[in-house]
Amino acid sequence: MTDNSEIKGLGGWLILVGFGVLISPIRLLVTLIPTYKPIFEDGAWEALTTVGSEVYTPYFGSLLVGEIAFNTIMVVASIYLIYLFFSKHYLFPKLYIGIIAASLIFIPLDAWIVTKVFPGEPMFDPETTKEFMRSFMIGVIWVPYMLVSKRVHATFVEGVPNKQMQPTAESVG
16 A cells, blocks of 8 residues: 555646646637737727628627636636645645536537527537547546546645534534
């Protein structure tokens, strides 16, 4: 049987997880800024969201705002995930799995909504398929690892609420 002190810490396979956690917000920003910035700079936003415009597209504004809001939340969550990872906080595995699950739900949902706003667009274009498969593979590999790894369970223990500090039925009265 392995002593917990031997497997506790940011080593082993967690090094790969840490690398992914570190590059995630950077990758998101490098992808998102060039995607959304031109829409607001070249007049596309006004043309696509102004009723009466030749290229007016109903619900485009809502779609874009929703995508930007979700992706902003993902960037913030990814930055918070870096903090949780390096502080070895007990919430790290839960948030890590939550972010993966959110991506796996959001990508096809967003693709479906895009087909409703732009009926001629395929639901899974090459870029959407690539992002979904990337998220799927990360989930297939790392979610089980987060759930069963002894190293994960031994490492992410900081900040666990003290059960002795919580009131019990006997102490309350």
